[in-house]
Amino acid sequence: MKTLLSTLIFSILGLNIIFAQEKLNLDDPKDQDQFIATAVKKLDWRKKADKTFLHYLPYSQVPYSGRHVEFYDNGQLKFANVLKDGRNEGLCVSWYLSGQKRSEINFKDGKKDGFENAWWENGQKKMERNVKDNKLVSLTRWKPNGEKCPITNIVDGNGVSVYYNDDGTELFRNTWKDGEIVVD
Numbered sequence: 001m002k003t004l005l006s007t008l009i010f011s012i013l014g015l016n017i018i019f020a021q022e023k024l025n026l027d028d029p030k031d032q033d034q035f036i037a038t039a040v041k042k043l044d045w046r047k048k049a050d051k052t053f054l055h056y057l058p059y060s061q062v063p064y065s066g067r068h069v070e071f072y073d074n075g076q077l078k079f080a081n082v083l084k085d086g087r088n089e090g091l092c093v094s095w096y097l098s099g100q101k102r103s104e105i106n107f108k109d110g111k112k113d114g115f116e117n118a119w120w121e122n123g124q125k126k127m128e129r130n131v132k133d134n135k136l137v138s139l140t141r142w143k144p145n146g147e148k149c150p151i152t153n154i155v156d157g158n159g160v161s162v163y164y165n166d167d168g169t170e171l172f173r174n175t176w177k178d179g180e181i182v183v184d
Contacts, residue, residue, distance in 0.1 A: 026080055026093050027101075035080060039067035043083075052110070054086030063087070072097050086110075096121045108133075120144045120166070129154075135179030143168045 026032045043055040043064055054063045063086025070078045076099050081092035087110025094102040100121050106114030111134040118126040124146040129139040139154040143164050153159045157179030163171040175182040 032077070032080075035067060036069050036077070039069040039080065040064065041069060041071070043068055055083050056086060081107075084109075106131075132179075136176055137179060139176075 026035060040057065042058060044058055045053045046056055047053055055068065056062070057064050063083075065084050065086075066082070067080070068083055069080045072078050074097065076097055077095055079092065079094040081088055082090045088105075088107035089110070090107060092103075092105045092107060096102050098121060100123055101119055102121075103116065103118040105112060105116045108114070112131040113133060114131065116127070116129045116131060120126045120142075122144060124144055125142045126144075127139065127141045130137040136154060136157055138156070139152060139159070139161055141149040141152040141162060141164070143149060144166055145168055149162050149164075151160060151162045151173075154161055154176050158177055159175075161174045161176060163173070165171050
């Protein structure tokens with residue numbers, strides 16, 4: 001009995017590790033349905049001493065590895081991600097309450113790493129950025145009407161970024177140096 005239980009646990013853990021290495025294509029309804037069917041819907045977040053968070057199955061002491069999804073109260077998918085040892089790994093996708101895709105963010109070892117894309121709720125592109133080991137490398141922003149921001153210009157982690165309200169007015173600006181926000 002112990003051998004059967006051990007085999008089952010290791011099989012599940014093995015499948016979860018495989019899921020953590022997969023490329024997600026959640027734009028395809030069939031793939032999305034299959035992903036949701038095999039994903040955990042409820043996880044706990046626990047803060048560590050270094051102020052980072054890890055994801056756990058409820059009542060578990062082992063950080064979770066595998067697929068995870070959450071939904072809005074209306075049943076609309078809110079986000080889908082893959083976790084490895086309690087941290088984001090690979091592509092994390094989020095949606096607005098309306099069902100419009102909000103963002104795609106890549107993670108490696110729990111840190112943002114790679115290309116990120118975000119959209120306004122009206123479907124217009126909001127931003128594209130490249131991040132390496134949680135540090136900003138490059139960034140392009142758009143206004144809600146689809147007009148490319150004439151001010152945002154970050155290259156090699158240095159430059160200025162403008163953030164906009166939903167109505168297209170400027171919300172605030174940040175200055176970046178070496179991939180991090182400069183605090184004035």
